[in-house]
């Protein structure tokens with residue numbers, strides 16, 4: 126099927142490449158020329174395992190093209206809207222300007238056989254409003270939220286764990302769903318569960334899912350606070366409660382908490398939207414989820430300062446990790462960089478290293494010092510802070526690491542190292558939520 130993908134960021138670029146790999150003819154459209162050039166040359170402007178190969182394959186086969194020209198979408202039947210909905214400056218609410226503009230830019234090319242498929246994360250009510258915007262063209266609107274995780278985006282897109290379609294009532298909605306079934310035929314053939322619902326439910330599925338994940342992380346981090354106060358170990362607590370399959374062990378890793386371009390802004394946008402709908406009490410708890418999450422960053426700084434006898438001034442601190450999570454170069458609301466900056470403002474001499482995110486980190490926060498090589502970054506450190514759990518940091522050997530540093534102080538912000546090993550090698554090992 127001929128499809129267009131409007132907005133080629135983390136979501137759109139992967140969606141475009143994945144649909145091409147499934148045999149569709151895909152035009153990816155983005156206004157950012159540099160991004161389009163990078164995608165067209167098979168070098169995505171962000172790190173996502175497997176994406177480069179998929180881009181090259183699609184373009185070699187002639188089934189994937191990228192353009193800045195919206196006119197190129199004219200022959201597509203389905204148009205996937207994948208633009209960003211960042212937090213509005215100075216507000217909790219999401220900024221849907223790009224979504225509005227994307228849909229308006231499609232208007233001249235829509236006919237009664239076209240389907241506009243919204244994938245961006247939007248405040249509930251947006252799909253209904255946009256269906257009104259396109260109604261004069263005879264085209265249909267479907268809301269089809271995306272659940273991919275950065276770092277696993279290709280796998281999550283090609284083999285999603287569920288498909289959700291929010292459609293209009295009646296025959297038009299059913300026809301639009303059939304069109305989407307054709308695009309996702311390979312996923313449906315794998316028995317991927319598919320839920321067809323109304324617009325509002327589809328929009329809420331996405332926000333509710335991210336809110337639940339954020340709640341799970343903050344729940345275990347709240348338990349970490351109690352573990353710190355009582356001398357208990359939050360990792361063992363998580364293992365033990367996670368064995369109850371009603372609870373589950375996934376997303377119960379206590380530590381520095383959640384960041385990135387999705388969870389933090391989505392829970393805030395949800396609170397803002399609930400307020401507009403007069404249902405703010407229903408999600409007031411998300412404010413506490415956000416607060417617990419933010420407290421972890423401050424606590425991390427406090428533990429590190431304490432491990433250095435009460436002051437960062439003149440001390441060399443090496444921060445392992447800049448990305449908001451491993452296997453990504455995304456530094457949006459990165460807990461690691463938030464900690465690095467706090468320590469720098471308190472007089473620490475901070476060096477940050479990361480396997481993929483140094484470029485983005487140094488653009489966002491040029492005031493910090495960045496070093497690519499891990500051993501070089503560790504050299505002369507008075508304290509080492511593990512803040513993003515990349516494999517190479519999880520695998521660090523305490524004896525080898527000791528040869529580079531000045532002081533054997535390690536704070537494990539992600540609870541991924543074995544304390545006994547580090548302590549046996551003479552290190553002061555500190556962590557969040559562990560004795």
Ligand code: UGA
Nearest residue numbers: 271272273274275342376377378382383384385387449450
């Ligand atoms: C999240 C959701 O997991 C996806 O399902 C969703 O599609 C996506 O947002 C989105 O809205 O687009 P993502 O932001 O890529 O995906 O990252 P996650 O894997 O959810 O991790 C978020 C943050 O939580 C990271 O900073 C991670 O380090 C942290 N985290 C995760 C924890 O602190 N503890 C855990 O146990 C798990």
